[in-house]
Amino acid sequence: MLKEIDNLEKYLRDAGIKPSIQRLKIFEYLVGSNSHPTVESIYSALSSQIPTLSKTTVYNTLKLFQQQGIVIIINIEDNETRFDADISYHGHFKCTVCKEVKDFPIPKHEQIEALDGHDISESHFYIKGICAKCKELNK
Amino acid sequence: MLKEIDNLEKYLRDAGIKPSIQRLKIFEYLVGSNSHPTVESIYSALSSQIPTLSKTTVYNTLKLFQQQGIVIIINIEDNETRFDADISYHGHFKCTVCKEVKDFPIPKHEQIEALDGHDISESHFYIKGICAKCKELNK
DNA sequence: GTATCTGCAAAACATTTGCAATTCT
DNA sequence: AGAATTGCAAATGTTTTGCAGATAC
Numbered sequence: 001m002l003k004e005i006d007n008l009e010k011y012l013r014d015a016g017i018k019p020s021i022q023r024l025k026i027f028e029y030l031v032g033s034n035s036h037p038t039v040e041s042i043y044s045a046l047s048s049q050i051p052t053l054s055k056t057t058v059y060n061t062l063k064l065f066q067q068q069g070i071v072i073i074i075n076i077e078d079n080e081t082r083f084d085a086d087i088s089y090h091g092h093f094k095c096t097v098c099k100e101v102k103d104f105p106i107p108k109h110e111q112i113e114a115l116d117g118h119d120i121s122e123s124h125f126y127i128k129g130i131c132a133k134c135k136e137l138n139k
Numbered sequence: 140m141l142k143e144i145d146n147l148e149k150y151l152r153d154a155g156i157k158p159s160i161q162r163l164k165i166f167e168y169l170v171g172s173n174s175h176p177t178v179e180s181i182y183s184a185l186s187s188q189i190p191t192l193s194k195t196t197v198y199n200t201l202k203l204f205q206q207q208g209i210v211i212i213i214n215i216e217d218n219e220t221r222f223d224a225d226i227s228y229h230g231h232f233k234c235t236v237c238k239e240v241k242d243f244p245i246p247k248h249e250q251i252e253a254l255d256g257h258d259i260s261e262s263h264f265y266i267k268g269i270c271a272k273c274k275e276l277n278k
Numbered sequence: 279g280t281a282t283c284t285g286c287a288a289a290a291c292a293t294t295t296g297c298a299a300t301t302c303t
Numbered sequence: 304a305g306a307a308t309t310g311c312a313a314a315t316g317t318t319t320t321g322c323a324g325a326t327a328c
Contacts, residue, residue: 018302018307018308020301020302020307020308020309022308022309023308039292039293040292052309052310053309053310054309054310054311055292055293055310056293056294056295056309056310056311057308057309057310059292059293059294060308060309060310073217075214075215075216075217075265076214076263077214078212078214078220079291079292079318081217081292081293091251093254093257095257096260104251104253104254105253106251112230112243112245112266114243114244115232115243115266115268117271117274118232118234118268118269118270118271118274119268119269119274120266120267120268121235121267121268121269122266122267122268123264123265123266123267124263124264124265124266125262125263125264125265126214126262126263126264126265127251127254127259127261127262127263128259128260128261128262129254129257129258129259129260129261130257130258130260131257132256132257135256135257135258157282157283157327159282159283159284159326159327161283161284162283178317178318179317191284191285192284192285193284193285193286194285194317194318195284195285195286195318195319195320196283196284196285198317198318198319199283199284199285218293218316218317220317220318
């Protein structure tokens with residue numbers, strides 16, 4: 001699932017996105033992190049490397065990435081929007097204790113009869129609970 | 140799935156919620172509507188009936204309902220929080236044309252192996268696309 | 279009469295917009 | 304130079320908080 005750092009520039013170009021430094025760094029951060037970061041955490045993480053970076057650019061860039069189909073939005077909580085550069089079909093689990101959001105594979109699910117006749121463009125599966133690690137610590 | 144209007148007061152009491160007029164009306168609206176309303180639409184719909192109603196009360200009440208487990212939050216879009224008084228296991232489909240959010244039944248899903256050892260407290264399945272009605276109109 | 283609940287006003291956040299400065303070609 | 308991109312500052316929108324008044328028991 002992990003993309004090659006070497007190919008990031010080409011990957012952006014192929015998606016119709018001119019790879020500016022800001023865009024490259026933001027995408028690199030998304031690909032390299034497995035934390036499904038928010039705008040805030042992307043901005044904090046990169047502003048030391050790119051001191052002039054603004055949140056507006058982070059917002060603009062993520063919107064562009066989303067429009068060009070190279071990132072998806074994760075709405076697992078109503079008060080935080082997260083982003084994921086892994087656009088393959090998978091679910092997201094958030095631990096309510098350690099707050100981490102992890103991917104999990106979903107079996108390509110059976111046809112949902114109730115949606116016959118509808119065109120499906122996007123689907124998201126979110127699960128919340130307590131992860132094994134946090135369960136263990138609280139014993 | 141539809142609850143009896145006669146029982147709403149008891150339903151709230153049983154959930155540990157004192158049924159004030161505001162709370163009753165808000166819950167009645169949630170149960171009676173199949174539109175999965177936002178704070179804004181609940182407020183607009185009820186402020187003619189309860190002219191002194193404030194949005195703060197709508198926010199307070201919905202948070203209380205959620206804490207007591209009688210409503211769930213629907214985060215199908217990042218820019219709108221919707222509420223549902225149907226707390227049974229079901230999915231939500233949003234049509235990107237008519238903007239309607241509809242319920243759909245999901246087969247009680249198979250054990251997800253990747254989540255073995257984790258405690259699941261909540262799960263949401265969101266699908267977006269174009270509903271059959273809108274597809275038909277655009278032919 | 280004490281607790282709780284409500285609702286106004288202000289504060290806190292998150293996101294968007296307008297526009298001028300910068301960068302790229 | 305011309306077009307696209309960036310980033311500041313202000314505007315917008317949503318949700319929360321503090322607190323005073325109203326209501327319920």
